[in-house]
Amino acid sequence: MTGISDHHAYIAAAPKQFRPLLKRLRLRLAEALPDTEELIMYDMPGFGFGKTIIVGYAAFSKQCGLYVHSGAIAANADDIASAGLKATKTGIVFSPHHPIPDELVVTLALASRKELGL
Template sequence: MTTIDDHDAYIAAAPESFQPSLRQLRTVLRRTLPDAEEIVAYNMPGFRIGGTIVAGYAAFSKQCGLYVSAGAISAHAEDIAVAGLKATKTGVTFSPRRPIPDDLVERLALASRKDAEA
């Protein structure tokens, strides 16, 4: 597998049907975390504040994922369920047919940032 070293390259290498969702996710995260550094760690794009990765995202063969702190996921579990999305301990998966709402991305990113600062 090719090593990806920036967000643009990651999105360009993702399945074409996922690229619009990934671009939108990146835009919302950049707006919500304006002081975060865009990084790639473990071949996955992320947003780091200080030494902590506050949010990351990935594309897989059938879905995309947004990854934040476990506390952010648990604090917004009901919102995630209402949006019809599935969550793991630290992530929310979605597809182009059922994208993650921008306002939910914002709330999750801000909660994850708060957890990182605690």
């Protein structure tokens, strides 16, 4: 998905099975970070300020990802594992069959913001 101009267009261009999941994720992130801007950077939607992304999300062919500061992942590793999700240094992958819990989305978004000092 290249050349995407906003979150609506990104979600509309995502694989159909991921659209409801991405809409819900976007809503939770907007609620968790109400004073931030919706940004598109590196063809991926996110929330932040100017050129600083606090949290981003993406859809791929078989899964979705939530991307935050590495410190947010490390600080919440137990919660991520308890939810049965896989994490990398800066992201968590999930699917419609195994979505990321809303409360974990909020926790990670706020932790990423804290790590960035915003």
